[in-house]
Amino acid sequence: MSFKHRPTVDASPETVPPLLELKGIRAAYGRIEVLHGVDLSLPQGAVFALLGPNGAGKTTTLNVCSGLVQPTSGGVYIAGRRINGATPDQLARAGVCTIPEGRGVFPNLTVHENLQMMTFVGSSIEQVEEVAYYRFPRLKERRNQLAGTMSGGEQQMLSMARGLATNPALLLLDELSMGLAPLIVEELYAIVAQIAAEGVSILVVEQFARTVLGVADLAGIMLHGQIIRVGSPRDLEDELSAAYLGA
């Protein structure tokens, strides 16, 4: 399946400023610094794939963007405004949506009840379900099923549905493919491509690059807490192995 059917993004700086920008970000857990000066620019309406091996700092970068981790130095800019110090709930209410690693669904609640959690944005449960079942018709069949009894792919769909029900302008995806079969991953990234085609800006973090590179407009390789290379997916595809293995 080819995902390259979206209009190209005009990312030239003189037209539209980036929707998300990180400048010189350093972040630490206690005294252990894990990000050593990260620069990243996500143009409006684009998909940026942040790739790298385990422990590179990809999830920490995403957590900085969502406000879960405050940087020790550097600036986080959303829609041109420096938002250092913004709490995660402030950003979530504004339209920054994070789909976390490991799904994060409530296993003892049904699909319907999990979706009910997203009415905090002010939408009714009917509106939330409408969005969810439009994107993921399979969830409609499972609406009264406990989330913990669904397959990994369906749980990931539920996780995405909960996020998309908030009508985000900026979507942060953390390892969508973790623990899922390649066929399901392809299905999920087809939906990501659909969302991107509607103009939502997406920053997706992945270890497994092949599938996400088919969706992305830009890609970056992260190693040891720094983004060492940014470019088009086609340019980076050849360098990935060398980057991961430290060649």
Next chain:
Amino acid sequence: MTTDMNYPTEQVAPPTVSYVPPATDERIEQFRDEINDLELKTPADDNERNLMYGGIGLMGFAIVVILAGYWGASGSAIVGEQMPYLLSGGMLGLALMIAGAALFVRYSLSRYLRFWLVRDIYEQRTQTDRVVESMNNVEVLLRAATRPRSK
């Protein structure tokens, strides 16, 4: 992850209305507005406020120190016995008062001056835009005046 298969579930009917994704341009504009409206509290703001209150506290403590020095010095008519109180109470209190006042003035004015600077920059840019526009108008008039007339 544990699941409780005996958890009672209510059978819920799905919604019947059809969904249309919202216009992204409107959503992006709304997003920009909401981000601009965020009230952000940065650690730097806390530090500034703490230092300003610290300056006020230091001035209060300085008054207490000066009064203690006065109380000690007033208990004796011998200059030699008054000197320690003068130095440790009076001079120290004066030094603390100056330090506290400096902190208070520095951090209470910084916010005002920051706003003043931004306003100044904004007005300078507006003025520059007006000058550029006027020069463009002058250029248009000059070109029109110097254009060779057709025979």
